[in-house]
Amino acid sequence: MSMTESSPYGAKAYWRATAGDRPVFEPKRRGAQYDVAIIGAGFHGLWTAYHLLKEEPSLAIALIDQQHVGFGATGRNGGFASTKVGMRVEDLERKYGGPATHDVLRAMARQIDDLVATIRAEEIDAEVDYGGLLIVATNKSQQKRLTREFRAIERIGLETMSLLSVEDVRARVDSPTYLGGIHDPHCAVLHPLKLARGLAKVCAGRGLDIYEDMRVDRVVATSDGMLVNSGATQLRARKVVATLNAWAGEFRPAFRRTVLPVYTYILMTEPLSDAQWQTLGWSGREGIEDSRLHLHFYRRTRDGRILWGGSDNRVPFLGRIGKRHDANEWSFQRLTSTFRSTFPTLAGVKFEYRWGGAFAVTPDFLPHYGIAEAGHLIYGHGCCGHGVGLSYLGGQIMRDLIQERRSETERLLFMRPDHGAFPPEPLRSIGGSLTLQESRWFDDAQAKGISPAQEPLLLRLAPKWFA
Ligand SMILES: Cc1cc2nc3c(=O)[nH]c(=O)nc-3n(C[C@H](O)[C@H](O)[C@H](O)COP(=O)(O)OP(=O)(O)OC[C@H]3O[C@@H](n4cnc5c(N)ncnc54)[C@H](O)[C@@H]3O)c2cc1C
Numbered sequence: 001m002s003m004t005e006s007s008p009y010g011a012k013a014y015w016r017a018t019a020g021d022r023p024v025f026e027p028k029r030r031g032a033q034y035d036v037a038i039i040g041a042g043f044h045g046l047w048t049a050y051h052l053l054k055e056e057p058s059l060a061i062a063l064i065d066q067q068h069v070g071f072g073a074t075g076r077n078g079g080f081a082s083t084k085v086g087m088r089v090e091d092l093e094r095k096y097g098g099p100a101t102h103d104v105l106r107a108m109a110r111q112i113d114d115l116v117a118t119i120r121a122e123e124i125d126a127e128v129d130y131g132g133l134l135i136v137a138t139n140k141s142q143q144k145r146l147t148r149e150f151r152a153i154e155r156i157g158l159e160t161m162s163l164l165s166v167e168d169v170r171a172r173v174d175s176p177t178y179l180g181g182i183h184d185p186h187c188a189v190l191h192p193l194k195l196a197r198g199l200a201k202v203c204a205g206r207g208l209d210i211y212e213d214m215r216v217d218r219v220v221a222t223s224d225g226m227l228v229n230s231g232a233t234q235l236r237a238r239k240v241v242a243t244l245n246a247w248a249g250e251f252r253p254a255f256r257r258t259v260l261p262v263y264t265y266i267l268m269t270e271p272l273s274d275a276q277w278q279t280l281g282w283s284g285r286e287g288i289e290d291s292r293l294h295l296h297f298y299r300r301t302r303d304g305r306i307l308w309g310g311s312d313n314r315v316p317f318l319g320r321i322g323k324r325h326d327a328n329e330w331s332f333q334r335l336t337s338t339f340r341s342t343f344p345t346l347a348g349v350k351f352e353y354r355w356g357g358a359f360a361v362t363p364d365f366l367p368h369y370g371i372a373e374a375g376h377l378i379y380g381h382g383c384c385g386h387g388v389g390l391s392y393l394g395g396q397i398m399r400d401l402i403q404e405r406r407s408e409t410e411r412l413l414f415m416r417p418d419h420g421a422f423p424p425e426p427l428r429s430i431g432g433s434l435t436l437q438e439s440r441w442f443d444d445a446q447a448k449g450i451s452p453a454q455e456p457l458l459l460r461l462a463p464k465w466f467a
Contacts, residue, residue, distance in 0.1 A: 012327070014268040014307070014353035015075055015193040022068065023197055027209035034062045034209075036402060037228050037237035039216045039251070041065035042074035043192075043387055044243035044380050046199045047395025052402065053206045061208050062235055063200075064228070066215035070196035072245060076357035077388055078266065078297045078309050080287045081115055082133050082187040083108035085413075086365040086384035090152040096413055102156045104412050108389060109160065109186040115392040116188050124198030126190045127302045131285030133187035136169055138177040138342070141446035142291035149291075150182055160185055173282040175342050189287045189299045192388060211235075216251070219377065226376050239402055242379045245387070246321055246358035257421040258368060259382055260432050261319045261358045265331040266309035267339065268301070268353040272346070277304070279345035292443040293459065294436070296338060305352075308339045312440060315432040318425050321358050328356060359385050361432070363420035366413055369397045378402055435459060 036052065038045045041063050049063050065071060083105055085092070092101040116130050137143040150163045161184045164172075169181040204210055218229045219240050228235040242251060249256035277283075282300065289297040289310070296310045312331045316322070332354050340347060362368055362382035367390055369380045378401045383390045397414065400407040409415070422428040435456075442456045454460065 012353050013076060013355040014301075014305075015079075015191060017353065018303075019075075019191070019193040019197060023201060025069075025200065025204055025210035025212060027062065027211055028207070029060060029062075029209055031235075032060065033225075034235060034237040035059045036239050036241060037062045037064065037226070037235055038241040038243060039064050039219075039228070040072070040243035040245065040247070041069040041196075041200065041210065041212070042072045042243060042245060043196065043391035044245070044394050044398070045241070046074075046196060046203065047391050048241055048243065048380070048398040048402075049203045049208050049395075050199060051395045051399040053203060053208060055399065055403075057206060059207075062211060062228075062237065063203070063208055064211045064214050064216055064230070064235075066213070066247075068212045069200045069210065070193045072247070073357050073359045073387065074196050075193040076266070076355060077192050077359075078287070078299065078307055079190045079192045079388065080133070080187060080289075080297060080299065081112055081190060081389040081392075082287065082386065083112060083184060083389065084386045085390060086362075086367065086386055088149055088152075089156065089158070090149050091365075092413075093152045093156055098156045100413055102158070105156070105158055107393065107409075107412060109158075111393045112186040112188060112389050115389060118392075119190070119195065119198075122198070122202050124195060124202065126192075126195035126198055128188050128190045129285035129300075129302075130188040131287070132183055132185040134164075134169065134172060134181050134183055134286045134288045135291060136175075136181040136288060137179045137291045138175075139179070139446055139449070141451045143179045146180060146182060146291045153182070171281070172284055172286065173288065174280050176344065177342050183286075187287050187389075189285060190388070191302075219373075221373055221376055226373075240377050241398055241402065242377060243381065243398075245360045245381045245383075248360065248379070248381045249319055250321070252372075254372075255379075255381070256319065256425065256428065258362055258419055260361045260422060260428060261316060261321050262361050262385075262432070262436070263314040263316065263325050263328070263356050263358050264310055264385065265312065265328055265335060265356040266307060266354065267332060267335050267351045269306045269308070269339075269346075270350045270352045271304040272306065272349065276346060276349070280343065292446075293439040293456070294443055296342075306339075306343075306346075308335055311335060311338055311443075313436050315429050315436060316358075317429050317433075319429050325358070326356050327354065331356070359383070359387070361385075363422055366419070367394060368419050369394060369401065369414050371401055375404075
């Protein structure tokens, strides 16, 4: 049994159990010179390959993964493709101003439309349901935060989003905890691993060479391009793209100052009966999240289950990623208890799958795209838990960087040169962990009706220290 199969993720992850047999990819140009080598076969790597091949079908591209397509966050996430970019609208507006916030969120809304249209046009069976996002408030403090958020949405002119009363929200999904909400029509829920594998097959059919079980140790610049080293195997490429997300700092130490690996966890219920669905009145296909700082996210699946995740994020010591973190009993218990209080009519429902995974957080809570190593290395990472939608845009940004051409994506916030920096280890992981613990404590206090006057201290100070 391989390392992957013996991990808790492999044994208990719903997406993997329902994605069918893992496809086998055979690189056709094995050993040849490539135009582009992409390291990391998650959504960022896959969409970069897709957008490049769409424009220039003759390009020779290699996509390499240490494990397999969708092994990282891509094959483990909640499957929400939303317009979110890592910060609340209110915080984006305060930090970058209304026009920049408007541009980025309008661009994201268009991207979600395009993403859904592309999946359909390519006939990828990714179980896409385009039902929007419902952001709910479940206590008085969250309600205040939600109202402030909607005022910011109104100020910057995102007219497609609407504020919902408690009656409106409970007419969509009936939980006694709901006090009101915001609806954003631009969100789809999907089966992320089916999407990743489907996209890989589409790209392989257009000539992409996919190398699995190939961990890249080093990339070296030579007189005629880059040498990609993996043990005894070497590939040559004109340009290299690193889309390693939580692993970015393991690959290139300089990225440790701008990427922090953070784990989060998910439960999946057994299929609910029609009678159980009726108690919730939940007939739409919207994704739902609450307004905690460590938010819960949840949604239906095509086979009638509820995916329930979030509310607790963990920073591994020294940022070390490993299968021991793929399950966390404390987080699973906590998720069980919040599920039961949100949906008391589902008291007897069992959880059949549970798993976790690492995503990447940046100092400014925005994804980073850029160029390093004298123009030979292009990178993209750090979607702070929102990469399902963002990576579709990220793939286009990286395509443009590879082709050295200017485009309208340059104006978006992700291309700023001053993204800030985390302190060196062990301060990066200790500071990150304390910041998350304080904000979790803050969320829990608010749930008990205690409402501290200000947002958590460390969270308020973090942008000043890092960015
Ligand atoms: C539990 C969970 C729930 C989430 N829910 C959502 C959600 O609902 N909506 C949303 O938008 N986002 C969500 N996210 C975040 C989202 O999954 C990520 O932002 C997105 O998948 C990132 O894709 P990526 O390609 O950048 O990285 P990844 O998918 O992590 O891919 C990186 C790849 O690099 C490979 N790799 C690493 N090192 C090497 C090496 N040295 N050599 C070769 N290969 C290497 C890894 O094996 C991995 O496959 C969630 C994340 C998690 C963990």
